[in-house]
Amino acid sequence: MNGMQQPPPEIVLRTKGLSKKFGKRWAVKDLNIEVHRGDVFSFLGPNGAGKSTAIRMILTLLRPTAGSIEIFGKDLQKNRSAVLSRVCGIVEKPDFYLYLSAYENLKILGSMTRRVRRDEITEALDVVGLQSRAFEKVRTFSHGMKQRLGIAQALLTEPELVILDEPTTGLDPQGMKEVRELIKRLAREREMTIFLSSHLLSEVELVSTRMAVINQGALITQGNVSELLDREAMEYSIEVSPLEPAVALVRKLPWIEFLSSENGCIEVRIQPGRAPELNRVLIESDIEVSSFYPHRTLEDFFLKVTKGTSEI
């Protein structure tokens, strides 16, 4: 008898053959992605890869040349209003009516989705730390404050899917950290599904559970972040004692590429899935292994799958 099978994840967003052509150039071509409920899904790609175009089609700002978009299992074109009442997005930078206050902006933008109460607006502003500036004109806000106000309006209507296009662009390190924390909190505490595009790989690695990489408008790969990274050959640092016998042993293994040894540490590159085997071989040969950690980076992965075309 097998153990309990996990139910298949609920697909919140699915694109099928999504394409957009501007003149003779395909900005997005045959894009098929799936975002599961509860994901913090990162949409990665070099500048000009088609991320923003895809997001704009998902948010109905652009009309697809071909293909379809399903959100919550419904066709977006046919159920636009019902679907978008459960979705919120910020494309590029959050732009507000500068001549209105933060409160008035949230009132107007929130009420376009559903009736919003005063206390809901106040709470949303409180979450992003803008309650004390609620009645000041947005004209006086810094870029970081506008970004947080954008997230407040995302919170306001309690969407199930939040789509953020480069949410930390133009922010200082503190602002970036705050927005990252907010994204994580939205996913964790409010069980929102987050779809975010970014070219900041460190940011993606810190917040994402799943990701897709596109380049020149086409999907390169998608999946669980850790699984995608584990799929590639990786470099490891292994702290061993004694060093010489360990180096001699590692050199003999056919599936390993020895790189260097220094200060009691061996640097190797091995195929995916071989790390436990290497660890076992070392221990069985009476070599003490103090630490064994990978040098995997999303940046390496990204550069590899996009074949170095990135402008990050």
Place this chain on the structure above:
Amino acid sequence: MKLFWFEIYKTFSRWRTYISFGFIALIVILTEVVMKLSANEILYRMLRSFEKDFLIFGNVLNGWFVTAFIMNSLHFHIPFLITLVAGDIVSSEATSGTVRFLLMRPPSRSRIITAKYLTTLFYTTGLVIFLGLICISLGLILFGSGDLIMNYQVPTIRIAFVPEADVPIRMLLAFAAAVWSMTVVASLAFLFSTLAENSIGPIIGTMAIVIVFYVVGNFPFDFFRMLSPYLFTTYMVFWQRFLDHPIPWLEIGNSAAVLGIHSVCLFSIAFAVFNRKDIKS
């Protein structure tokens, strides 16, 4: 209705919206005060061509006459004031980037553009009503009431006499017609606003068309006279006909229909453009 209210709220939260009202108030007050101070000169100029043939008595330079005079003088300036809002109402959303927020929301593009158009019409109507109210109220205070005597040059040189009792309803109809005329200008600026991503283009574009059409329609050459029936500006002064005697209802109906068709067509194009527009900015 909610979208319309939001558009009204946004429009009237901007100081730019009040420029037009301020300008009208200023120009009307200035004109009427100067007319009051120069009453004798104006009366002389008004009556000198009729004095030999008619015996004219009573309060000729009254508030109604002053209102008609100012409306006649400002029918070229009001379109410019209308374009300040009508040319800006869609394009400013593109300039500021807020159009993205709007179009990602559940309300359809059709509802959004309709709410914006209704707001434009509301502003246009409000502006003309404001002009009427300030002209008439200040005119009656400064010059009093009386019969309205209008001097017409076209199609023949004549004077039209409207008894004092009939003037208020005639003025009401004239201002309603003025609103109808200005709706075409508003619709044109609105169409340009859906096409552009800044406010200057629609304002300049609309005014350029209005000026060229006015000039072409008024050139005293046969070729331009032939073109005249095809220019919407030819019909825009039809409000004056309500102050004529007798009222030429057929001509008024014809002008109103031509202007109405223009407004509907211009809005229909704006509606289609906005619904199919890709938001790339």
